[in-house]
Amino acid sequence: MTSLSREPPLAPGSPRGPAALAPQHRNPREPHPGQSPPRLRQPPVSGAPPAALPFPGTYHACVVHNPLVNIASMVTTTDIPDWCLTETGLPYMPDALPDPAQWAEMLNKSPMRYVNQVRAPVLLMLGEDDRRVPPKQGLEYYRALKARGVPTRLLWYPGNNHALTGVEAEADGFMNMVLWLLEHLRCQQPSTAATLQ
Structure with a gap:
């Protein structure tokens, strides 16, 4: 369910992973030269929430699986x-x-340090048997976001580990991602009349 693309190589000493969320990290509001800021991101491969979440107005919705937050x-x-x-x-x-x-x-x-700045609705997908990023991480984030009034939904997948690769988990996760993004990105579904023409 995640992108298989790889990040460009980092210079020696560059921050990686959650360490990159430290204040010295480039502001995701600033587009790369010649690009407009993205409005949609795929779930991260590493399990860490996107660094953009703490920047209100940049993203309109977020989907993460097994997020590392603390x-x-x-x-x-x-x-x-x-x-x-x-x-x-x-x-x-x-x-x-x-x-x-x-x-x-x-x-x-840790991303939890920035939880007070999160405004984008967040869909969390957790594998019950994840030993890499234990599901308590996602539960901690879910409770923190709910307590702050951020629209948040949690999906729990028994029998799945960090990869969420069970057939049922993949199918359910994909459908719920699409529904979450349609709802929170305010996507227009084509009318029946328009599709018949």
Whole structure:
């Protein structure tokens, strides 16, 4: 359900993943030279919410599957704790828990830090058996968005992991993505008379 296109190579030392959400990240409101700002994004491959969500007015709707929203709360529950630390620029030591300053740094570089700025309606799709980005991440985001009055819907897929590749999950997810985008992008459906002509 996600794009298979790859991002261009990054320069050495460039932020990646959720670390790229830090304030030094390029503002997605600013289009690339010669392009107008996009209004529609495909769900991210990595599971992280699009960096554009905190920029009200840029996007009109969002669909994410198994979103990583709080690196600090994920580091002890994921099957990739090393990723949580290295993506935020911190050293990983398998025999030690992060210290308080590292917990704070991980939270500071998490999308949850920007939840108060989210205005676009969000559809969350969660795999119950995801060990990469545990579903508690999506539940945390869902509750935070609902508490702030952001139109939000959560779809829960039992028996599915991070990829959401079960036949039923793919079919249901695709249909719900289309319906969500039609509703929130205010797409005009062709009238019956227009389609018969």
